[in-house]
Amino acid sequence: MSTVGGTQLGKPGTQVRLKAGAPPLPKGLTARSWMVSDAESGEVLAAHNAHWRLPPASTLKMLFADTLLPKFRKDQTHKVELSDLAGMGEGSSLVGVKEKYTYSVHDLWLGVFLRSGNDAVHVLSAMNGGKPQTVRDMQAHADELNARDTRVVSPDGYDEKGQVSSAYDLTLFARSGLRKADFREYASTARAKFPGEVKKDKKTKKAKREHFEIQNTNRLLTGDTDLDPYEGIAGVKNGSTTQAGATFTGVAERGDRVLLVTVMNPAKNEHNEVYRETAKLFDWGFKAADAVEPVGTLVAPGPDGVADAEADEKDGVVGGGKNSHQQANAAVPAGGDGAGGGGWTAAGIAGGSLALLAAAAYAVHRRWPLPGMVRRRSRP
Incomplete structure (x- = not known):
C-alpha cells in the first residue's frame, strides 16, 4: 500500500x-x-x-464535485439533449433529469448530492466537454491532491474496470471539497424541490412546470x-x-x-x-x-x-x-x-x-x- x-x-x-x-x-x-x-x-x-485500493461507488462524486463546481455559475442553465444522458450504467441512481427540458446548474448539483443522480452527473459532464474530458480533469485534480490510490474511469463512480480509490483518498476529496461554500451547502442539504415535467394547470389551463421533493440519501443526515x-x-x-x-x-x-x-x-x-x-x-x-x-x-x-x-x-x-x-x-x-x-x-x-x-x-x-x-x- x-x-x-x-x-x-x-x-x-x-x-x-x-x-x-x-x-x-x-x-x-x-x-x-x-x-x-x-x-x-x-x-x-x-x-x-x-x-x-477499492471501488469507491458514488463517494467518487465528491471528487467530481470538487473538480467541476468552480466551472459553472449556479444560475447557468442547460437544455438536456439525449446524447447528454448516454452511457449511464444499468441500474444507475437517477434524480429524474429529462431530455428536452432545461435545468439550472443549481438544480443539477442538488441532483448529484441529494439523489446521487448519475443523470445529473452525465449532464454536467457534457457541459464540461464530455465524459473523457471530465475523467481527465478529475484524475488531474486527484493527482494534485496527492490522492495516489485513485484511478478515475467514470465520473459518476459506477463500477468500471480499474476504477479505484481508498479511504485515505476519499477523505482528501471531502476535505478539499469542504473548502468550497457550494460544496458545503449541497452536501448538507436534507431536502429540496427538483424540476419535473411541464403540465397544464387544471384550473388555469396554462402550462406550468411541476416540482417534486428529493431527499438526501445520506442517512446520517436525514435519518x-x-x-x-x-x-x-x-x-x-x-x-x-x-x-x-x-x-x-x-x-x-x-x-x-x-x-x-x-x-x-x-x-x-x-x-x-x-x-x-x-x-x-x-x-x-x-x-x-x-x-x-x-x-x-x-x-x-x-x-x-x-x-x-x-x-x-x-x-x-x-x-x-x-x-x-x-x-x-x-x-x-x-x-x-x-x-x-x-x-x-x-x-x-x-x-x-x-x-x-x-x-x-x-x-x-x-x-x-x-x-x-x-x-x-x-x-x-
Missing part, C-alpha cells in the same frame, strides 16, 4: 496509538477499510487498511426508519454498487472538534450498516481525539504536501498540530472482532454553513480551521 501521509498508514490492518486511559476502538467494525481524521489539523487518529440523524453531521457523500458494497464519507462537529470518517464496504450485510459503523467511529473519535497519538496525516495539495509530511514524520511529528509527536509503541488492534479482514433546501435548514479561513491557514503546519461549522439538522 501507499505510504502517503505516513509509513504507518501503509501497513495492513488496524493502526492506532492509544495513550493511557484512551477508549478502545469500537467493537463490531467489519468494513474492509476505514479512517478517522481531524478535519482541521489533518491528523489521522486511527485507520484500517487506509490505502487499500431512516431504523436510524436517527447523527448529532453534528454536515454531509458528505454515500455510495453503493455491486463491486464496492456500501461506502460513505461523513463530516461532523462536536464542541470545537471537526472529524472526518470514511468507511468502505462493511462485510456485515445489515440495513444501514455503513452508517452504523461510521457513527461508532465518530463516537470513538470525539472521545479519543485527545487520548491518541496520530498514526498519519492528511497531506496538503501539490508536491510540497507530501514532502512536508515526510519531513514531519522524519522529525517525529505527525499531523502538524501541537503535541503530535509519534511514539515508538506498536499499533494497537481493534478490540473484539473490530478488525474485520422537511421540504428544505440548505437555505431553509436551521443554522449556517462551514466557515473556512483563508487558504494560507492551510499552508501553515497544514492546520485548517473550521470554527464556524454549524450543524444542519432536519426539522421535525
Whole structure:
C-alpha cells in the first residue's frame, strides 16, 4: 500500500496509538477499510487498511464535485439533449433529469448530492466537454491532491474496470471539497424541490412546470426508519454498487472538534450498516481525539504536501498540530472482532454553513480551521 501521509498508514490492518486511559476502538467494525481524521489539523487518529485500493461507488462524486463546481455559475442553465444522458450504467441512481427540458446548474448539483443522480452527473459532464474530458480533469485534480490510490474511469463512480480509490483518498476529496461554500451547502442539504415535467394547470389551463421533493440519501443526515440523524453531521457523500458494497464519507462537529470518517464496504450485510459503523467511529473519535497519538496525516495539495509530511514524520511529528509527536509503541488492534479482514433546501435548514479561513491557514503546519461549522439538522 501507499505510504502517503505516513509509513504507518501503509501497513495492513488496524493502526492506532492509544495513550493511557484512551477508549478502545469500537467493537463490531467489519468494513474492509476505514479512517478517522481531524478535519482541521489533518491528523489521522486511527485507520484500517487506509490505502487499500477499492471501488469507491458514488463517494467518487465528491471528487467530481470538487473538480467541476468552480466551472459553472449556479444560475447557468442547460437544455438536456439525449446524447447528454448516454452511457449511464444499468441500474444507475437517477434524480429524474429529462431530455428536452432545461435545468439550472443549481438544480443539477442538488441532483448529484441529494439523489446521487448519475443523470445529473452525465449532464454536467457534457457541459464540461464530455465524459473523457471530465475523467481527465478529475484524475488531474486527484493527482494534485496527492490522492495516489485513485484511478478515475467514470465520473459518476459506477463500477468500471480499474476504477479505484481508498479511504485515505476519499477523505482528501471531502476535505478539499469542504473548502468550497457550494460544496458545503449541497452536501448538507436534507431536502429540496427538483424540476419535473411541464403540465397544464387544471384550473388555469396554462402550462406550468411541476416540482417534486428529493431527499438526501445520506442517512446520517436525514435519518431512516431504523436510524436517527447523527448529532453534528454536515454531509458528505454515500455510495453503493455491486463491486464496492456500501461506502460513505461523513463530516461532523462536536464542541470545537471537526472529524472526518470514511468507511468502505462493511462485510456485515445489515440495513444501514455503513452508517452504523461510521457513527461508532465518530463516537470513538470525539472521545479519543485527545487520548491518541496520530498514526498519519492528511497531506496538503501539490508536491510540497507530501514532502512536508515526510519531513514531519522524519522529525517525529505527525499531523502538524501541537503535541503530535509519534511514539515508538506498536499499533494497537481493534478490540473484539473490530478488525474485520422537511421540504428544505440548505437555505431553509436551521443554522449556517462551514466557515473556512483563508487558504494560507492551510499552508501553515497544514492546520485548517473550521470554527464556524454549524450543524444542519432536519426539522421535525
